[in-house]
Amino acid sequence: MEAERVQTIARALKDDIPPEFIRPENEQPGITTFSGPTPDIPIIDLSERDLDRERVVREISKASEEWGIFQVVNHGIPEDVIKELQRVGREFFELPQEEKEKYAVKPGSYEGYGTKLQKEPEGKKAWVDYFFHYVWPLSRVNHQILPDNPPCYRAANEEYAKHLIGVVDGVLESLSEGLGLEKDALKESVGGDGMEYLLKINYYPPCPRPDLVLGVVAHTDMSAITILVPNEVPGLQVFKDDLWFDAKYVPNALIVHIGDQIEILSNGKYKSVLHRTTVNKEKVRMSWPVFCSPPQEMVIGPLKQLVSDDNPPKFKTKKYKDYAYCKLNKLPQ
Numbered sequence: 155m156e157a158e159r160v161q162t163i164a165r166a167l168k169d170d171i172p173p174e175f176i177r178p179e180n181e182q183p184g185i186t187t188f189s190g191p192t193p194d195i196p197i198i199d200l201s202e203r204d205l206d207r208e209r210v211v212r213e214i215s216k217a218s219e220e221w222g223i224f225q226v227v228n229h230g231i232p233e234d235v236i237k238e239l240q241r242v243g244r245e246f247f248e249l250p251q252e253e254k255e256k257y258a259v260k261p262g263s264y265e266g267y268g269t270k271l272q273k274e275p276e277g278k279k280a281w282v283d284y285f286f287h288y289v290w291p292l293s294r295v296n297h298q299i300l301p302d303n304p305p306c307y308r309a310a311n312e313e314y315a316k317h318l319i320g321v322v323d324g325v326l327e328s329l330s331e332g333l334g335l336e337k338d339a340l341k342e343s344v345g346g347d348g349m350e351y352l353l354k355i356n357y358y359p360p361c362p363r364p365d366l367v368l369g370v371v372a373h374t375d376m377s378a379i380t381i382l383v384p385n386e387v388p389g390l391q392v393f394k395d396d397l398w399f400d401a402k403y404v405p406n407a408l409i410v411h412i413g414d415q416i417e418i419l420s421n422g423k424y425k426s427v428l429h430r431t432t433v434n435k436e437k438v439r440m441s442w443p444v445f446c447s448p449p450q451e452m453v454i455g456p457l458k459q460l461v462s463d464d465n466p467p468k469f470k471t472k473k474y475k476d477y478a479y480c481k482l483n484k485l486p487q
């Protein structure tokens with residue numbers, strides 16, 4: 155049987171949303187979003203790096219300690235490269251349903267077009283469909299899963315991935331220096347040039363009751379870092395000081411999330427940010443996070459330079475694939 159897509163459900167909807175999408179009250183954005191003055195997620199100008207490297211290191215490490223998330227502007231990726239990534243992604247989701255289903259996630263794989271299934275019978279559904287695949291290194295890219303339509307899909311993704319390397323490396327260097335380490339320390343610890351980039355396109359259809367549903371439910375990313383391109387429709391929310399805050403849309407910015415692996419390597423100095431997404435009543439929201447992750451066999455734990463008798467390891471040391479297995483199956487780490 156064909157899986158039910160949120161895009162299909164949303165299109166057929168009259169007024170009421172199906173009850174399986176209604177979140178419990180303690181998760182409903184209409185109730186739990188902070189409505190007072192909202193502090194802005196730090197915005198960091200990366201072009202300042204050439205002029206005042208230390209200041210950028212300070213800003214990135216402070217944001218990663220206090221928020222676990224920041225936006226970067228003047229990051230060096232040309233605007234047309236990002237626009238093209240967005241265009242081909244949007245056109246993929248605008249294809250007829252049967253065409254998209256050719257790329258549906260197959261049993262035993264996690265790459266492809268999909269909708270998150272409920273694991274628990276009493277579980278609630280999330281208002282989002284996705285498309286998920288490797289974009290880097292090229293040897294990891296599964297050409298079977300990349301759509302033939304739109305025709306430039308593959309080229310646009312490859313071009314973006316190549317440009318992204320510079321941003322990822324720069325952020326990891328600043329994060330390393332912020333810990334008082336050699337600039338290559340964190341990159342080497344997450345696999346060096348063997349690091350893997352996975353792109354997810356989130357497609358959040360319009361929803362008549364955005365106050366009751368969630369797009370992506372509250373989570374931290376298990377990556378090292380995640381770099382996300384949003385469209386212009388706000389929806390990302392960040393949990394800080396026990397409150398859910400809306401992230402502001404900043405044109406041409408990339409959103410950098412600290413993931414679990416950098417939190418672990420830094421022995422908790424940098425925070426893996428808890429976040430979730432809301433959806434919009436009239437507009438389609440889309441986002442393009444790239445999960446920059448260690449290779450499966452890489453062993454990750456608090457860096458030995460950062461632990462001592464006074465500051466013992468706060469996390470276990472284990473292979474990334476074992477960490478991922480526990481996280482995906484909701485098992486203790």
Ligand SMILES: O=C(O)CCC(=O)C(=O)O
Pocket residue numbers: 354356370375382384389390429430431440441443
């Ligand atoms: O859509 C967003 O802004 C965030 C999506 C997200 O957190 C995820 O896919 O892991």
Ligand SMILES: [Fe+2]
Pocket residue numbers: 373374375429
């Ligand atoms: Fe996320």
